[in-house]
Amino acid sequence: MHVSNEGILVILFVGLVAGWLAGKIVRGTGFGLVGDIVIGVLGALVASLIFPRLGIRIGTGLVSEIVYSALGAIILLLVVRLVRTGGRL
Numbered sequence: 001m002h003v004s005n006e007g008i009l010v011i012l013f014v015g016l017v018a019g020w021l022a023g024k025i026v027r028g029t030g031f032g033l034v035g036d037i038v039i040g041v042l043g044a045l046v047a048s049l050i051f052p053r054l055g056i057r058i059g060t061g062l063v064s065e066i067v068y069s070a071l072g073a074i075i076l077l078l079v080v081r082l083v084r085t086g087g088r089l
Helices: 007-024 033-054 061-083
Strands: none
Touching: 007 033, 007 061, 033 061
16 A cells, blocks of 8 residues: 555645544644644544444545544544543543
């Protein structure tokens, strides 16, 4: 598998926007540049594992990838919060 430089930039951009958006929705603030990228990329991974199994298809294009990744990041952050607080949101 070969990812071009432009592909890496798109992945980082989508991760940044999705992580920032998820941080705003779940926590109220972002996690910093690197934290937002990591949360967004991990959220995309979570979404790519969960949503196809549930039959959820958002669409194609950059905006749908950002939404897809942000939803995955929100799920990830809520699970982390549940684990940290012992089951209380």
